[in-house]
Amino acid sequence: MWQYTDVVQEHFLNPRNVGEVENPSGTGDVGSLACGDALKLTIKVDENDTIVDARFKTFGCASAIASSSALTEMIKGMKISEAEKITNQHIADFLGGLPKEKMHCSVMGREALEAAIADYRGIILPMAEGEVVCECFGVTDLEIIRTIKDSDLRSVEEITNFTKAGGGCGKCEDKLQALLNETLGTIPAKEKVAGKPQKMTTLQKIKKIEEVLEREIKPMLRQDGGDIELIDVDGDDVLVSMRGACTSCAKSQMTLKEYVEKKLRELVLDTLTVEEAK
Amino acid sequence: MKTTPGKEIYMDNNATTRIAPEVVEAMMPFLTDYYGNPSSMYNFGGQVAEKITAARRQVADLLGADPEEITFTSCGTESDSTAVLSALKSFPERKHILTTRVEHPAVKTLCESLEALTGHKHRVTRLKVAADGTLDMAEYEKALSEDTAIVSVMWANNETGVLFPVEEMAAMAKERGILFHTDAVQAVGKVPINMKESSVDFLSLSGHKLHAPKGVGVLYVRRGTPFVPFLAGGHQERGRRGGTENVASIVGLGRACSLAAEKMEEENSRVKALRDRLEERLLANVPRALLNGHKTERLPNTSNISFEFVEGESILLHLNELNICASSGSACTSGSLEPSHVLRAMGVPFTAAHGSIRFSLSVYNTDEEVDYVLEKIPAIIATLRKMSPFWTGE
Numbered sequence: 001m002w003q004y005t006d007v008v009q010e011h012f013l014n015p016r017n018v019g020e021v022e023n024p025s026g027t028g029d030v031g032s033l034a035c036g037d038a039l040k041l042t043i044k045v046d047e048n049d050t051i052v053d054a055r056f057k058t059f060g061c062a063s064a065i066a067s068s069s070a071l072t073e074m075i076k077g078m079k080i081s082e083a084e085k086i087t088n089q090h091i092a093d094f095l096g097g098l099p100k101e102k103m104h105c106s107v108m109g110r111e112a113l114e115a116a117i118a119d120y121r122g123i124i125l126p127m128a129e130g131e132v133v134c135e136c137f138g139v140t141d142l143e144i145i146r147t148i149k150d151s152d153l154r155s156v157e158e159i160t161n162f163t164k165a166g167g168g169c170g171k172c173e174d175k176l177q178a179l180l181n182e183t184l185g186t187i188p189a190k191e192k193v194a195g196k197p198q199k200m201t202t203l204q205k206i207k208k209i210e211e212v213l214e215r216e217i218k219p220m221l222r223q224d225g226g227d228i229e230l231i232d233v234d235g236d237d238v239l240v241s242m243r244g245a246c247t248s249c250a251k252s253q254m255t256l257k258e259y260v261e262k263k264l265r266e267l268v269l270d271t272l273t274v275e276e277a278k
Numbered sequence: 279m280k281t282t283p284g285k286e287i288y289m290d291n292n293a294t295t296r297i298a299p300e301v302v303e304a305m306m307p308f309l310t311d312y313y314g315n316p317s318s319m320y321n322f323g324g325q326v327a328e329k330i331t332a333a334r335r336q337v338a339d340l341l342g343a344d345p346e347e348i349t350f351t352s353c354g355t356e357s358d359s360t361a362v363l364s365a366l367k368s369f370p371e372r373k374h375i376l377t378t379r380v381e382h383p384a385v386k387t388l389c390e391s392l393e394a395l396t397g398h399k400h401r402v403t404r405l406k407v408a409a410d411g412t413l414d415m416a417e418y419e420k421a422l423s424e425d426t427a428i429v430s431v432m433w434a435n436n437e438t439g440v441l442f443p444v445e446e447m448a449a450m451a452k453e454r455g456i457l458f459h460t461d462a463v464q465a466v467g468k469v470p471i472n473m474k475e476s477s478v479d480f481l482s483l484s485g486h487k488l489h490a491p492k493g494v495g496v497l498y499v500r501r502g503t504p505f506v507p508f509l510a511g512g513h514q515e516r517g518r519r520g521g522t523e524n525v526a527s528i529v530g531l532g533r534a535c536s537l538a539a540e541k542m543e544e545e546n547s548r549v550k551a552l553r554d555r556l557e558e559r560l561l562a563n564v565p566r567a568l569l570n571g572h573k574t575e576r577l578p579n580t581s582n583i584s585f586e587f588v589e590g591e592s593i594l595l596h597l598n599e600l601n602i603c604a605s606s607g608s609a610c611t612s613g614s615l616e617p618s619h620v621l622r623a624m625g626v627p628f629t630a631a632h633g634s635i636r637f638s639l640s641v642y643n644t645d646e647e648v649d650y651v652l653e654k655i656p657a658i659i660a661t662l663r664k665m666s667p668f669w670t671g672e
Contacts, residue, residue: 002591009595012592012595013596013599015665018664018665029667033587033628033629033632033668034628036589036608036609036615036616036617036632037589038667038668039667040667057665057666057667058665058666058667059587059588059589059632059665059666059667059668060589060592061589061590061591061592061608062591062592062595064589065592065665136616137615160615164615167615167616168615168616229627229629230627230628231625231627232622232625239625241409241625241627277409277625
């Protein structure tokens with residue numbers, strides 16, 4: 001069992017500011033269902049650049065909910081210029097600390113706040129740029145370097161605790177170590193972090209695929225009593241499961257290739273292949 | 279807040295179980311007055327050895343085995359490692375291990391480490407499972423090869439309770455001269471097992487899953503099966519497992535096995551009825567709740583239910599406030615960042631895998647406890663869903 005502080009438990013059991021601000025001045029949407037936590041932060045900013053209201057909706061564990069609740073309490077009444085300076089460590093401190101494996105929850109809070117402020121200002125964050133290092137959780141080198149600096153990280157394990165990078169298949173651990181060495185400047189990295197540039201992170205891919213499934217494909221299949229569920233995305237391989245009438249339909253394979261795959265290639269990425277999970 | 283013992287509503291019996299009072303009673307003399315070493319040459323030790331012999335008989339009776347086929351170990355994990363490594367050492371020319379994608383970490387991690395350690399000299403085939411957690415026997419048959427040193431397939435899955443047809447699988451392995459191991463940690467005491475009628479060569483069980491204490495397990499080894507010990511040391515357990523016997527726990531495990539035989543009927547009737555009622559009402563009363571695992575090919579005590587769009591740890595901690603103990607296959611509860619490998623192997627969608635809760639009952643659960651859990655869960659799920667950015671329902 002995690003050792004949560006009383007403050008974390010209290011904010012988890014009695015979260016403040018749950019919901020969405022009406023007509024928000026800024027929205028920050030980070031994380032995804034696939035990754036196991038997600039946070040939607042909405043803020044209302046008045047003409048003096050002060051955050052007059054902040055609300056959250058969070059899918060995640062106790063520390064994710066507590067971090068979100070803490071964040072909204074911290075920024076209400078703050079000037080945007082002050083709120084900008086909030087780091088994940090501030091959120092963790094507000095909660096009296098978080099278990100080290102849960103620090104990524106406070107990072108999610110900081111990311112949501114940044115995204116909401118950027119949205120308020122009408123600018124696009126540079127975060128999604130950079131090269132994806134951790135494919136499992138879609139974490140880029142820029143995010144990792146920034147977190148290493150912000151939180152004074154010293155090991156790959158700490159990088160995983162704070163950013164989730166390396167927490168899935170673990171194949172990127174060498175790259176993480178190289179990034180760490182480079183960033184700390186202690187040991188010169190043997191080689192520049194490898195990895196071919198990709199147009200989309202896995203995370204972005206999943207989000208986009210989920211969107212297209214919901215908006216375009218599911219309504220169409222449901223007309224015939226069928227349905228479809230996203231199971232997994234591995235590189236460009238999209239694994240889905242056909243549901244309802246589709247399971248017994250002789251044409252379901254055709255639907256999969258001729259309709260679902262075509263649609264996803266057209267609207268998400270033209271290198272995707274769609275397979276049914278057996 | 280701490281949970282006062284006796285106040286808990288314990289529905290996590292696949293994690294561990296309460297030590298039966300009868301078991302505690304049987305153990306006590308060996309924690310106090312009877313401290314002799316069973317190997318010693320005087321009565322003060324010899325009388326302790328007699329109790330180990332009696333316990334071995336009790337375990338053998340539950341499994342329909344001969345006492346000499348029973349080796350006491352420290353836990354299920356040790357039994358699993360012993361069996362798999364023994365087979366590999368007995369057939370060094372065979373490099374193939376056949377297992378499933380949904381094994382307990384005791385076998386899963388062992389296979390991964392064997393692949394890594396020997397520079398992939400060992401080849402591991404992991405059988406897929408269907409959406410309901412069951413195996414494809416045709417795939418299994420195809421995977422058996424002359425190079426297979428051992429098949430290791432769990433009898434019942436710890437997360438979903440799904441049962442595998444191990445008897446049939448063991449017979450198929452035997453026809454081809456391949457050793458068969460089953461991790462039966464969750465099955466023993468809940469499913470009738472008769473090794474006399476079986477082709478299984480190795481079977482692992484764990485004391486603390488059947489109301490004996492933690493720190494004691496058993497490896498069943500069929501008579502005549504080649505065997506190489508895992509722990510080298512003294513002559514204990516006929517040289518099959520060195521180390522002075524954990525006497526009190528072994529005696530406790532013996533008593534627990536005789537109790538399990540008495541209570542197997544109750545497990546499969548009263549406990550099963552409690553589980554079914556809990557499951558049916560939850561699926562009916564909570565929208566977007568899904569059952570994980572085959573409805574009938576399953577242990578009588580286990581129910582794994584996904585509550586879509588909410589996260590398992592949050593559910594568990596709300597339950598914890600009510601002293602209700604259960605577990606989850608979500609990423610957050612495991613310390614890893616990914617949800618349960620079992621649910622992923624079954625293709626449970628992301629929307630559901632993170633919100634899975636496992637209830638595992640025992641003979642100590644009551645109707646009142648099930649009522650209480652049924653009363654509390656819908657509100658907890660509703661509260662968390664109201665907070666979830668993915669929940670669009672009412």
